[in-house]
Amino acid sequence: xxxxxxxxxxxxxxxxxxxxxxxxxxxxxxxxxxxxxxxxxxxxxxxxxxxxxxxxxxxxxxxxxxxxxxxxxxxxxxxxxxxxxxxxxxxxxxxxxxxxxxxxxxxxxxxxxxxxxxxxxxxxxxxxxxxxxxxxxxxxxxxxxxxxxxxxxxxxxxxxxxxxxxxxxxxxxxxxxxxxxxxxxxxxxxxxxxxxxxxxxxxxxxxxxxxxxxxxxxxxxxxxxxxxxxxxxxxxxxxxxxxxxxxxxxxxxxxxxxxxxxxxxxxxxxxxxxxxxxxxxxxxxxxxxxxxxxxxxxxxxxxxxxxxxxxxxxxxxxxxxxxxxxxxxxxxxxxxxxxxxxxxxxxxxxxxxxxxxxxxxxxxxxxxxxxxxxxxxxxxxxxxxxxxxxxxxxxxxxxxxxxxxxxxxxxxxxxxxxxxxxxxxxxxxxxxxxxxxxxxxxxxxxxxxxxxxxxxxxxxxxxxxxxxxxxxxxxxxxxxxxxxxxxxxxxxxxxxxxxxxxxxxxxxxxxxxxxxxxxxxxxxxxxxxxxxxxxxxxxxxxxxxxxxxxxxxxxxxxxxxxxxxxxxxxxxxxxxxxxxxxxxxxx
Amino acid sequence: xxxxxxxxxxxxxxxxxxxxxxxxxxxxxxxxxxxxxxxxxxxxxxxxxxxxxxxxxxxxxxxxxxxxxxxxxxxxxxxxxxxxxxxxxxxxxxxxxxxxxxxxxxxxxxxxxxxxxxxxxxxxxxxxxxxxxxxxxxxxxxxxxxxxxxxxxxxxxxxxxxxxxxxxxxxxxxxxxxxxxxxxxxxxxxxxxxxxxxxxxxxxxxxxxxxxxxxxxxxxxxxxxxxxxxxxxxxxxxxxxxxxxxxxxxxxxxxxxxxxxxxxxxxxxxxxxxxxxxxxxxxxxxxxxxxxxxxxxxxxxxxxxxxxxxxxxxxxxxxxxxxxxxxxxxxxxxxxxxxxxxxxxxxxxxxxxxxxxxxxxxxxxxxxxx
Numbered sequence: 001x002x003x004x005x006x007x008x009x010x011x012x013x014x015x016x017x018x019x020x021x022x023x024x025x026x027x028x029x030x031x032x033x034x035x036x037x038x039x040x041x042x043x044x045x046x047x048x049x050x051x052x053x054x055x056x057x058x059x060x061x062x063x064x065x066x067x068x069x070x071x072x073x074x075x076x077x078x079x080x081x082x083x084x085x086x087x088x089x090x091x092x093x094x095x096x097x098x099x100x101x102x103x104x105x106x107x108x109x110x111x112x113x114x115x116x117x118x119x120x121x122x123x124x125x126x127x128x129x130x131x132x133x134x135x136x137x138x139x140x141x142x143x144x145x146x147x148x149x150x151x152x153x154x155x156x157x158x159x160x161x162x163x164x165x166x167x168x169x170x171x172x173x174x175x176x177x178x179x180x181x182x183x184x185x186x187x188x189x190x191x192x193x194x195x196x197x198x199x200x201x202x203x204x205x206x207x208x209x210x211x212x213x214x215x216x217x218x219x220x221x222x223x224x225x226x227x228x229x230x231x232x233x234x235x236x237x238x239x240x241x242x243x244x245x246x247x248x249x250x251x252x253x254x255x256x257x258x259x260x261x262x263x264x265x266x267x268x269x270x271x272x273x274x275x276x277x278x279x280x281x282x283x284x285x286x287x288x289x290x291x292x293x294x295x296x297x298x299x300x301x302x303x304x305x306x307x308x309x310x311x312x313x314x315x316x317x318x319x320x321x322x323x324x325x326x327x328x329x330x331x332x333x334x335x336x337x338x339x340x341x342x343x344x345x346x347x348x349x350x351x352x353x354x355x356x357x358x359x360x361x362x363x364x365x366x367x368x369x370x371x372x373x374x375x376x377x378x379x380x381x382x383x384x385x386x387x388x389x390x391x392x393x394x395x396x397x398x399x400x401x402x403x404x405x406x407x408x409x410x411x412x413x414x415x416x417x418x419x420x421x422x423x424x425x426x427x428x429x430x431x432x433x434x435x436x437x438x439x440x441x442x443x444x445x446x447x448x449x450x451x452x453x454x455x456x457x458x459x460x461x462x463x464x465x466x467x468x469x470x471x472x473x474x475x476x477x478x479x480x481x482x483x484x485x486x487x488x489x490x491x492x493x494x495x496x497x498x499x500x501x502x503x504x505x506x507x508x509x510x511x512x513x514x515x516x517x518x519x520x521x522x523x524x525x526x527x528x529x530x531x532x533x534x535x536x537x538x539x540x541x542x543x544x545x546x547x548x549x550x551x552x553x554x555x556x557x558x559x560x561x562x563x564x565x566x567x568x569x570x571x572x573x574x575x576x577x578x579x580x581x582x583x584x585x586x587x
Numbered sequence: 588x589x590x591x592x593x594x595x596x597x598x599x600x601x602x603x604x605x606x607x608x609x610x611x612x613x614x615x616x617x618x619x620x621x622x623x624x625x626x627x628x629x630x631x632x633x634x635x636x637x638x639x640x641x642x643x644x645x646x647x648x649x650x651x652x653x654x655x656x657x658x659x660x661x662x663x664x665x666x667x668x669x670x671x672x673x674x675x676x677x678x679x680x681x682x683x684x685x686x687x688x689x690x691x692x693x694x695x696x697x698x699x700x701x702x703x704x705x706x707x708x709x710x711x712x713x714x715x716x717x718x719x720x721x722x723x724x725x726x727x728x729x730x731x732x733x734x735x736x737x738x739x740x741x742x743x744x745x746x747x748x749x750x751x752x753x754x755x756x757x758x759x760x761x762x763x764x765x766x767x768x769x770x771x772x773x774x775x776x777x778x779x780x781x782x783x784x785x786x787x788x789x790x791x792x793x794x795x796x797x798x799x800x801x802x803x804x805x806x807x808x809x810x811x812x813x814x815x816x817x818x819x820x821x822x823x824x825x826x827x828x829x830x831x832x833x834x835x836x837x838x839x840x841x842x843x844x845x846x847x848x849x850x851x852x853x854x855x856x857x858x859x860x861x862x863x864x865x866x867x868x869x870x871x872x873x874x875x876x877x878x879x880x881x882x883x884x885x886x887x888x889x890x891x892x893x894x895x896x897x898x899x900x901x902x903x904x905x906x907x908x909x910x911x912x913x914x915x916x917x918x919x920x921x922x923x924x925x926x927x928x929x930x931x932x933x934x935x936x937x938x939x940x941x942x943x944x945x946x947x948x949x950x951x952x953x954x955x956x957x
Contacts, residue, residue: 051674054674079723095719096719098716104716381676383674396850397843397860400846400850401844401847402842405839408835409839448860452860452863453787455844458843459791463840466839470829470835495801501794511731511732511735513731515727517724522783523731526787
């Protein structure tokens with residue numbers, strides 16, 4: 001040992017191993033604390049291990065579509081439901097068709113059954129329909145130019161007023177163009193604005209707008225009668241209207257209520273369909289003050305259609321410059337269009353979204369509408385398919401296997417096995433707590449294959465230490481003392497670990513992005529354990545090794561340290577060191 | 588254990604070692620034999636897909652006091668040879684799913700179940716169920732696998748070289764074929780667990796191969812600057828050098844799985860645990876085996892075809908011949924030449940030439956004493 005003094009350590013710049021260890025300790029305490037904070041002390045188990053709830057959904061016959069309930073549609077519906085309840089693939093839900101017209105959905109214990117029911121039961125038939133007429137939600141005795149229309153007329157029409165409205169609702173727009181007197185459309189942002197509600201607003205100078213003719217433009221008298229008969233103020237009325245609207249052909253005009261039941265509409269044929277939505281996500285509109293909204297991106301085809309219809313609508317008078325976003329027969333939102341929108345995206349605001357409901361809607365829109373509508377026939381609990389004995393057997397066997405691993409490591413690596421076992425323990429604690437916390441966070445559930453996968457992950461984690469230990473031992477065989485060996489072995493071991501873990505991570509990432517269902521869930525677990533492997537080796541094993549290399553027990557190569565140069569067969573002339581009297585025995 | 592340690596040391600120095608590369612033909616032969624057996628098994632027996640893939644029949648019984656475990660036995664005896672999944676529902680009825688039954692086949696099973704549970708046959712409701720692991724999941728899984736294979740080969744070709752990428756791919760296919768073949772031969776039912784097991788093996792097989800290749804790459808870094816060893820010999824030494832690591836890793840990875848397979852599965856009989864652990868056990872063993880016995884020799888084979896390596900082999904041969912001649916003329920010399928040779932001959936650069944100075948200098952750059 002050339003420099004036995006403690007002060008001049010860390011030649012290779014691997015300073016502060018203690019801090020790194022403290023960091024990972026704090027992370028561990030934080031995770032365990034989080035577990036207690038949320039009150040989830042065990043990971044959520046999959047349906048095979050813990051049982052859960054089973055829904056039976058029956059497809060509903062729709063008038064006008066006699067052959068809709070067929071195998072193709074049922075399979076499509078099952079696939080969409082699967083993705084809705086198991087978008088990340090980690091929640092271990094099962095969806096299968098049963099008989100000709102039933103779908104069974106099994107969700108593991110501890111899943112929010114109400115939410116799941118909504119997710120699988122909602123058809124999510126989305127359509128963008130131009131608004132022809134708006135009326136207040138109650139029954140109107142005679143088909144009249146509706147109050148909604150009048151309301152519109154009373155309403156401030158001045159460009160300034162519109163501009164102001166726009167600025168209030170869309171403060172996000174970076175540069176608010178001052179209201180120009182000529183073009184209304186330009187005065188507002190290109191984003192859609194929520195249309196003002198039908199109640200008259202006092203502001204603005206009334207601009208003479210083309211008076212709506214008493215008969216609805218483009219709407220037949222039949223639809224006018226329907227509108228008059230429509231009662232949106234009661235739940236039944238809304239449900240009925242929704243059902244009728246949902247069953248109508250896309251090319252038909254429909255009458256519909258908004259979700260609150262305050263307004264009713266006559267709507268033109270579907271201009272853009274839900275199928276044209278490529279992707280949707282929930283967002284919080286903090287600047288515009290609209291609360292939770294759903295942002296949609298259209299497919300290129302859908303974008304074109306959308307640009308088309310908005311271009312047409314923008315030129316029309318109120319309320320025909322509004323379009324309605326209709327979801328399962330109810331109007332969620334009725335934004336006004338001021339100019340053609342070419343962005344290929346749109347937002348749904350209003351509708352009283354909460355975080356949950358906006359996320360659910362975005363989720364449904366992303367995965368598409370069910371080709372059929374379903375009602376829930378039956379909801380019941382189910383027991384675990386594998387029963388407790390399999391889990392217990394698995395745990396027992398796993399424990400025996402782990403015991404053997406410990407024995408093997410101790411026998412082979414002796415003192416070093418402490419490092420290995422400590423690292424495995426850290427890895428186990430991190431895996432367990434993170435999996436437990438992911439239960440409530442993203443619905444992660446552990447099934448039997450995942451438990452087995454975790455056991456294999458032990459081997460992969462252990463391999464990282466083994467690679468490193470063997471490197472250190474090789475360095476010692478070269479005649480180095482422990483501390484330089486620890487530092488010199490590290491860069492090479494690190495490269496091996498990173499290269500090989502990268503391959504595993506690549507597999508996980510590709511499978512996670514591309515696949516669905518259980519394969520996706522597997523990819524998630526693989527990625528997680530691979531990342532944890534790297535974290536543990538870098539932040540725990542290496543610093544611990546650096547610290548231990550300073551201990552006399554290891555540095556001197558005590559026979560039980562697992563680093564005895566003699567046992568390792570270090571080259572004889574180099575074995576002798578001033579601080580290693582044990583080595584001289586042989587002489 | 589100290590023996591193991593010193594064997595490790597001697598392996599590391601190349602004093603002892605198994606000639607993996609020289610005997611590669613034997614191992615290729617063995618692998619081809621196993622693979623053919625696996626393929627024949629697959630062709631003859633086929634895979635036995637579980638209810639999750641193929642669908643089947645579901646029977647709902649009236650409320651009963653029979654537990655789901657007892658129901659399991661009932662179902663298995665009612666439909667021998669088919670996999671049964673039994674769940675007890677909240678209202679006390681049993682939901683029994685049996686794979687691979689069509690309408691016709693399910694009738695006698697329905698009667699059997701009714702008889703066993705002592706309920707009227709008409710109270711047992713039968714319906715066909717579709718697969719929960721639908722075609723879409725399978726299609727996407729294949730797509731994902733395809734993309735991954737392309738990416739990993741590209742990555743290995745860049746990070747290592749195309750020969751290693753090719754060898755790793757062959758080893759991977761080898762491992763998966765053997766695992767699937769063994770699965771077909773044993774006749775266990777293919778469940779989602781099996782598929783997950785196969786995917787785990789896919790990851791592990793590549794991982795293990797990459798670890799071995801990494802050491803091979805390091806060992807062959809400056810190969811053209813020396814004339815002591817051919818590429819094959821370097822590769823052989825590199826395998827032997829990492830042999831201890833390979834053995835240790837394999838033991839550590841296999842022990843828990845062996846526990847699952849022999850203790851868990853063996854004691855409790857067939858079950859999902861058995862399906863998974865069998866796939867894992869065979870696959871892990873094959874993965875560890877192929878990295879050493881197949882992948883690295885393949886790389887050596889491919890490498891030796893390179894003109895550069897051919898030239899090197901020639902030089903090495905020439906040098907050896909002349910050394911031999913010298914040796915013969917000098918009759919005998921003392922010492923074991925092998926003890927020192929590896930150090931400066933192989934691969935590994937600089938420092939190893941002067942281990943003494945290194946040991947003293949403790950890795951500090953010599954100029955910066957402060």
